[in-house]
Amino acid sequence: MKVTEHIKKANGKTLFSFEIIPPKKGNNIEELYNNIDPLMEFNPPFIDVTTSREEYVYIDKGNDLLERKITRMRPGTVGICAAIKHKYNVDTIPHILCGGFTKEETEYVLVDCHYLGIQNVMALRGDSMKHQQYFKATEGGHTYAKELVTQMNDLNKGKYLHEVVETNYKTDFCIGVAGYPEKHLEAPSLQTDLHRLKEKIDAGADYVVTQMFFDNQKYFDFVKAARKLGINVPIIPGIKPLAVQKHLQLLPQVFKIDLPEPLITAIEKCKTNADVRQVGVEWAIQQSKELLQAGVPVLHYYSMGKSSNIQQIATAIF
Ligand code: FAD
Numbered sequence: 381m382k383v384t385e386h387i388k389k390a391n392g393k394t395l396f397s398f399e400i401i402p403p404k405k406g407n408n409i410e411e412l413y414n415n416i417d418p419l420m421e422f423n424p425p426f427i428d429v430t431t432s433r434e435e436y437v438y439i440d441k442g443n444d445l446l447e448r449k450i451t452r453m454r455p456g457t458v459g460i461c462a463a464i465k466h467k468y469n470v471d472t473i474p475h476i477l478c479g480g481f482t483k484e485e486t487e488y489v490l491v492d493c494h495y496l497g498i499q500n501v502m503a504l505r506g507d508s509m510k511h512q513q514y515f516k517a518t519e520g521g522h523t524y525a526k527e528l529v530t531q532m533n534d535l536n537k538g539k540y541l542h543e544v545v546e547t548n549y550k551t552d553f554c555i556g557v558a559g560y561p562e563k564h565l566e567a568p569s570l571q572t573d574l575h576r577l578k579e580k581i582d583a584g585a586d587y588v589v590t591q592m593f594f595d596n597q598k599y600f601d602f603v604k605a606a607r608k609l610g611i612n613v614p615i616i617p618g619i620k621p622l623a624v625q626k627h628l629q630l631l632p633q634v635f636k637i638d639l640p641e642p643l644i645t646a647i648e649k650c651k652t653n654a655d656v657r658q659v660g661v662e663w664a665i666q667q668s669k670e671l672l673q674a675g676v677p678v679l680h681y682y683s684m685g686k687s688s689n690i691q692q693i694a695t696a697i698f
Pocket residue numbers: 429430431432433475477503504505506507508523524525526557558559564565566567572573576580589590591592618
């Protein structure tokens with residue numbers, strides 16, 4: 381079922397969902413299942429599976445020589461979506477990226493999704509590669525998520541690339557896109573970024589999932605500003621419980637988001653990462669309670685592999 385249909389069917393009740401990361405290649409899928417198993421009692425109607433683009437790896441050739449290879453360390457997003465869908469009978473949402481993929485490759489992935497009965501896809505630009513300062517489109521690929529949304533929406537109209545296929549048979553993807561309550565790090569202003577978000581919706585996106593935020597007011601203001609611009613689709617808040625001390629520096633640096641003073645103070649008082657994890661859980665519970673009260677359609681959690689903290693939060697909320 382589509383995300384928008386799940387939300388409609390819930391009839392105002394807030395749903396629980398989460399995002400997982402495929403294992404590094406060479407690992408099996410059991411550990412992932414072990415992390416998903418405890419979360420299934422909270423009845424997520426859908427689970428997101430992230431995609432990582434290619435990266436450089438360095439292979440030690442001996443004699444102080446390193447060979448540089450380019451590879452995808454966490455492949456298998458669509459395969460994992462199919463495996464989870466089959467095992468738990470839950471909808472799964474593959475994240476589809478512009479970066480690292482040509483339009484043709486994207487079309488093949490979408491065709492696979494369609495055959496597998498995957499009805500929801502998340503359209504994302506992806507980040508620059510680690511050695512690049514700015515995002516550079518892959519040759520033959522898209523530059524912005526909006527173009528990816530257009531390609532998905534074209535398939536929904538039966539329009540394939542290069543017009544080699546003429547068909548009345550259409551896909552019916554429900555398309556999600558990213559939104560940034562504190563603006564995307566490259567955007568010159570929040571308002572400009574909101575206009576870009578509107579362009580993604582106008583291109584055919586059906587719902588928005590937000591970047592993590594730690595101050596709910598940022599989300600409430602974002603939703604208000606989005607509505608003012610005519611963005612009327614569901615805006616699902618993304619919540620990440622802080623888990624390690626170094627998140628204090630890392631999250632503002634990587635995502636250009638602010639952390640509230642009381643949260644910083646509480647984390648700084650922690651002696652171990654177990655203490656930090658607990659503070660992160662408690663903060664996320666407070667955030668979730670307030671968002672629940674505000675009637676958000678879904679509470680969506682970034683699990684980053686280990687789910688015990690999400691389980692604690694879900695137990696307190698759902
Ligand atoms: P876009 O919407 O294309 O926007 C990127 C930037 O370009 C913004 O600053 C925007 O304002 C600007 N822009 C847009 N259109 C134009 C234009 N026409 N002209 C000039 N500027 C423009 N990353 C992954 O690698 N894998 C994942 O699985 C993944 N999942 C994510 C899930 C969520 C919910 C979120 C919020 C992010 C996720 N990301 C993921 C991170 C995402 O790929 C990055 O934040 C990326 O830098 C931007 O992606 P986007 O889809 O928002 O890009």
